[in-house]
Amino acid sequence: MNTTEKFYFPVDGIFVMFNSLTGHHHKSSVAHAARTPEHQHPKVKGMGLIKTVKKCWRHQDKKMGERRSSSSGSRQVSTDRLSKRSVDHLGLGLTKPQNCHRIVVLGAPKVGKTNILHRFLDREFEENYEPTTEDFHRKLFHIGGETYQIDLLDASSERDFPAKRRLTVLTGDIFLLVFSLDDKESLNEVHELLNEIKAAKAKLQKLKPPARVPVVICGNKADLDSQRAVRRSDVGRILGEGASFYETSAKTGAGLEALFGAVVTLGGLPDETSPSQHQIVPILTYQSLCVQQQRGRRSRRAPCAAVDPLARRPSFTSDLRLVLGSSTKKPKPEKCQIQ
Structure with a gap:
């Protein structure tokens, strides 16, 4: 904004607004002058007024903060901070980098990906279908005195954006690839996704032969047996006999324990990260355990986990840096692999 620019407001309105912000009542001669037509809309420099108002806001915020801190104990203040902020456990050194994992869920629409994620997060099955734009969840674990972070990304909306999906891959x-047992076309899409994942990872790792990618295949909606269109023999023929395949029903819960156990095992995660092997606690309880850990106090609590309600997907810039390997060991990456 140009500082020389001027704004034209009714003076009475400005002082009403200013007085409501500052809590003061000014008797200005300008207000009396505003009664005459020639002084009804005098020129006021906008930036000076805005700076004054912002200064009053900061002053009031500071006074309100002092009142809050004086009226409540230090323990209550720390609890409020924990409830309003998502703690970066990795940045604070509370979670080791090797204990952070991202599970990417891919598949055709309407195959039950969202409900499978809800089951992993210990939530209820939702009967009504709503198209998913992008779901990102973060589940935090406290196991044996160590913390773990599992990010869950449902990248359904990236089907029409190849570069974005490639970055996600x-x-x-x-990887958890989901198809529906009553829709054979969804199995063909999983086959294409499987080949895409293998090719992208092989090109990134530049290994011959490429390292094995932890992929679990899920055939969902096993409860619709009368409408089944995919047999186990079809899965072996299309995906290969070596595919890690499980039939599940997100509605009844059948097969989910074996599915999550396979995801945990292939991903190199502790067995306690499986939903049936830990207790769900509030996020404040989890963060208090992390604070105790940071102070050198080891907790004897049984394995527990919490879902971070304020977690957001990392920016594409940080994901791109991760792919390009922007570290001291690789200062000059050869080429961006998402093109």
């Missing part, structure tokens, strides 16, 4: 550690 390259940053994924574990």
Whole structure:
């Protein structure tokens, strides 16, 4: 904004607004002058007024903060901070980099990916279908005195954006490919996704032969047996006999324990990260355990986990840096692999 630019407001309105912000009542001669037509809309420099108002806002915020801190104890203040902020456990050194994993869920629409994620997060099955734009969840674990972070990304909306989906594939550690047992076309899409993941990871790792990618295949909606269109023999023929395949029903819960156990095992995660092997606690309880850990106090609590309600997907810039390997060991990456 140009500082020389001027704004034209009714003076009475400005002082009403200013007084409501500052809590003061000014008796200005300008207000009396505003009664005459020639002084009804005098020129006021906008930036000076805005700076004054912002200064008053900061002053009031500071006073309100002092009142809050004086009226409540230090323990209550720390609890409020924990409830309003998503703690970066990796940045604070509370979670080791090797204990952070990203599970990417891919598949055709309407195959039940969202409900499978809900089951992993210990949530209820949702009957009504709503198209998923992008779901990102973060589940935090406290196991044996160590913390773990599992990011869950449902990248359904990236089907029409190849470059974006390729970046998602390259940053994924574990893959869960879901199709519906009553839709054979969804199995063909999983086959294409499987080939895409293998090709992208092989090109990134530059290994011959490429390292094995942890991929688990899920055939969902096993409860619709009368409408089944895919047999186990079809899965072996299309995906190969070596595919890690499980039939599940997100509605009834059948097969989910074996599915999550396979995801945990292939991803190199502790067994306690499987939903049936830990207790769900509030996020404040989890963060208090992390604070105790940071202070050198080891907790004897049984394995527990919490879902971070304020977690957001890392920016594409940070994902791209991760792919390009922007570290001291690789200062000059050869080429961006998402093109």
